Amino acid sequence: MGAGASYDIGKFTVHGLYTRVKLESNGVSNTYQSYDAGLTFKMVPTNWIAGGAATTTFNGGRWTQFEIGDIYLLSKSTQFYVNVLYEHANGNAKAAFFTAGVSSTANQVIVLAGIHHSF
Numbered sequence: 001m002g003a004g005a006s007y008d009i010g011k012f013t014v015h016g017l018y019t020r021v022k023l024e025s026n027g028v029s030n031t032y033q034s035y036d037a038g039l040t041f042k043m044v045p046t047n048w049i050a051g052g053a054a055t056t057t058f059n060g061g062r063w064t065q066f067e068i069g070d071i072y073l074l075s076k077s078t079q080f081y082v083n084v085l086y087e088h089a090n091g092n093a094k095a096a097f098f099t100a101g102v103s104s105t106a107n108q109v110i111v112l113a114g115i116h117h118s119f
Contacts, residue, residue, distance in 0.1 A: 004036075013040040015052075032058040038067075046073040061093030069112075077118045085110050 004017035017036040022029060038052025051068040069083035087095040087108045095108035 011042045013042070014038075015040075030059050032056070047071070048073075061089060061091040063087055063089050063093065063095065074115075079116045081112070081114060081116065083112045085112070 001021075002017065002019035004015065006013055006015035015036075015038050017034070019032075019034045021032045023032060034054060034056040036052065036054040038050060040048050040050040042048050048071040049068070050071060051066075053064070053066050055062060055064045057063075065085060065087045067083055067085045069081055072080045074080055085097065087097060087103075089095045089103075089106040093106065095103040095106055097108060097110055099112060100108065100110045
């Protein structure tokens, strides 16, 4: 299950998301839970600054992430973005970003840049 919401307050958008999934296999089960919250500041119509935090628990581990980024709208269908993300893992877990793989330690920092285009 999951539930999320966002709310616009002038140039700001506040958002939050909660997800909970129970996984079962061969008589073993565990629960994956994630909390996410953030804020987007629309400085001008074509440039937004976004930041947020998330924490996920699963199988005795906890992964906590912090993110800040800039989104520049090149057109109605194309965006350029740059994000900096930091993750810390607890409970004998390793930091692991989907886009970068598993770290050799409990901490990981990545920088992402790219272009989104909608057709």
